[in-house]
Amino acid sequence: MAISCVGGLVLDMTVSDKKYHGMAVFQPVINGVGGNLVAVQASRLSTGLHSRASIGSLPADTPHICFNPLTFFCRKNMTSKTARVLLAMVIPGHLIFIYSIKFMKAGHTSITMNFVAIYCAAALxxxxxxxxxxxxxVHWMWKMGDDPDNFAIPYLTALGDLLGTSLLALVFYTLYSIGDKDFDVGD
Structure with a gap:
């Protein structure tokens, strides 16, 4: 609950500044896509754990937790492969939503190359x-005896909201700072 509240405060503080008013329409998109993709991964990991072990003990064939993000995404195990597939969906998915917003004239922000590049980098x-x-x-909660389906997904989606809103605010701040000359950036 506290994580979501902080995300709401970030959104409120940013949108209340007229320079960044245009970010409101993109907030459900960046948060929704990120939250849904991580929920898929958490559910998949949890299902795999349910099928191979009892809550509280990790299966013997569980790969060691990797503290290096580069190594995590480049491993040959199924978890890393699934993560790469989910990552591959980020840019095309967001492009569809960005241009849908533009087509419906739903936002107050011009869809410039700068915007698309910085927004997609933040989403990724x-x-x-x-x-x-x-x-x-997921692995930690499983080991502690909590079902990740019930406990991990709410934390991950709340964290996704906070991270997505913060990164989106940074996108608009960056666009405004670099002088993206479409005057409705932030209008």
Whole structure:
């Protein structure tokens, strides 16, 4: 609950500044995509644990927890492969939503190349961080005796909201700072 409240405060503080008013329409998109993708991974990991072990003990063939994000995403195990597939969905998914918003004239922000590049980088970073944390959190909760389906997914989606909102605010701040000359950036 506290994580979501902080995310709400970040959104409120950012949107209340007229320069960043245009970010409100993108907030459900970045948070929804990130939260849904990490929920898929958490559910998949939890199902795998349920099928191979009792809550409280990790299966013997569980790979060691990797503290290096690069190594985590480049391993040949199924968890890393699934994470890469989910990462591959981020950019195309967000492009569909960005251009749907543009087509429906729903936002107050011009869709410039700067915006698309910085926004997509933020969305990719959000999902990478969430997938990396997901691997730790699901296995840790399982080992502590908690069902990750019930406990990990709410934490991950709340963290996704906080991270997504913060990164989105950073996107708009960056666009405004570099002088993206579409005057409705932030209008």
């Amino acid at each position: 970073l959000q999902v990478m961080v969430l997938l990396f944390i997901c691997n730790f959190l």
